[in-house]
Amino acid sequence: METVKADIYSDTLPEASEIQRTIKEKVFATTHLDKMQSALAYLKNRYVKKYNIWEKYFLPLVSEPEIWEKSITSFIENRNHVAHNKLLDYAAKVIMLDDTRNFRRYIQEAVTKFDKEIVSEEVEETIQAIIDQREYERESLLEIIESETGVKIRNKSEIVNMFQNTIDDIYSDMVNRLYFNDKYETGEENNLQIVSGDQLLFVINSKGTRKLEIYGIIEVDDSEGASSTLQIKVFGLDKMIANEQIDYVNGAAEYDTEQANYMPVIKDEYNDKNMKAIKKAIENFLTDGSEDEEIQRYNMKRKCEEDWKADVADMLAGK
Structure with a gap:
């Protein structure tokens, strides 16, 4: 889920020599994980944010965003509780099934909306090819009619x-x-x-x-x-x-x-x-x-x- 909600940044950085030198020092001069995280934060602060994956691609497909957020929070808490206690009784099973059904409903609605509103490039090309072919056939037929009848x-x-x-x-x-x-x-x-x-x-x-x-x-x-x-x-x-x-x-x-x-x-x-x-x-x-x-x-x-x-x-x- 963290990946889905990640931010996408521009792929260009300022070319000032001082910034380039600092980047090399932070990234290439260490193999320690904590220092690498520091270098990553340094880079992120200097990139320009372009968009958020969740907000741009997924959120428009969710019919009830606020209820979705509450459902996913509840699901994560219940899942963590079961995993921590290593126990799944009947009551917990019912709750987890309800959470799963809710997610399935939201996902099905999102898929339906996606299919209606967003057409892949391949599908668009196929549809356009069919339209072009039909238009070509129609024009060819009309040319034959005109040549044979003068109409x-x-x-x-x-x-x-x-x-x-x-x-x-x-x-x-x-x-x-x-x-x-x-x-x-x-x-x-x-x-x-x-x-x-x-x-x-x-x-x-x-x-x-x-x-x-x-x-x-x-x-x-x-x-x-x-x-x-x-x-x-x-x-x-x-x-x-x-x-x-x-x-x-x-x-x-x-x-x-x-x-x-x-x-x-x-x-x-x-x-x-x-x-x-x-x-x-x-x-x-x-x-x-x-x-x-x-x-x-x-x-x-x-x-x-x-x-x-x-x-x-x-x-x-x-x-």
């Missing part, structure tokens, strides 16, 4: 990438349109995630009060013949100015035993025609914003001119 059956990652390309197209189009426009600033683009609910894609801010926000809601199903959607919402000044949907239908095929090959069932199809409506809504909002700013500047200029003319008229009238 593409995409996984979730590939479907999300298609939707992401559409978002990239919209974003890059806006960046190019506003490249030389110092009235607006396009924020960074966020990548699509397979999550539920709205997710912010990007924002366009103006130096005034106008603000454009583009959100996406994605639903992905990579089953054969299943539909996936990307709903794009555009908000300008906190009002929805566009709400369009991009659709994808995954391909599907079946094996024809008579012809000994795969036959198409559903052709994969990606429909992003509504992307034009989204771009147009954003463009109109930005154009209207520019016109509004021009009108505001014109009205302000006109008011200043009218005020100036009124002041001049008052001066000429002697007011």
Whole structure:
């Protein structure tokens, strides 16, 4: 038990010549056990403690640490009592059996918890190898299906990438349109995630009060013949100015035993025609914003001119 509860120290020591000389004197200059113990204590005090074996590896597996400590203390005391008196009567036997049962229960619980939470490196490698093999077999089968039928059956990652390309197209189009426009600033683009609910894609801010926000809601199903959607919402000044949907239908095929090959069932199809409506809504909002700013500047200029003319008229009238 002392070994289990031992401390582990770093394996490096200061390289100062004085310390190295002292270590040699204490360790190599004597064969007496008491002096060797003194040298060991000297070394231990100069190492840096890294961790305690019991606290790091065993204690997290014990469900009731305080009761465990009491049980082990009781067991050791009872064992020492029996060993000292060299007598084991019926009452002592019952107590020792109870202590043993308690230990067995704690150990079984710890082993179960260990198996659930801690997987060995060999097991992890085996599991990963199985996953890789299954993925390789799936990709090989899909390549055969595509070559024989022309049908593409995409996984979730590939479907999300298609939707992401559409978002990239919209974003890059806006960046190019506003490249030389110092009235607006396009924020960074966020990548699509397979999550539920709205997710912010990007924002366009103006130096005034106008603000454009583009959100996406994605639903992905990579089953054969299943539909996936990307709903794009555009908000300008906190009002929805566009709400369009991009659709994808995954391909599907079946094996024809008579012809000994795969036959198409559903052709994969990606429909992003509504992307034009989204771009147009954003463009109109930005154009209207520019016109509004021009009108505001014109009205302000006109008011200043009218005020100036009124002041001049008052001066000429002697007011």
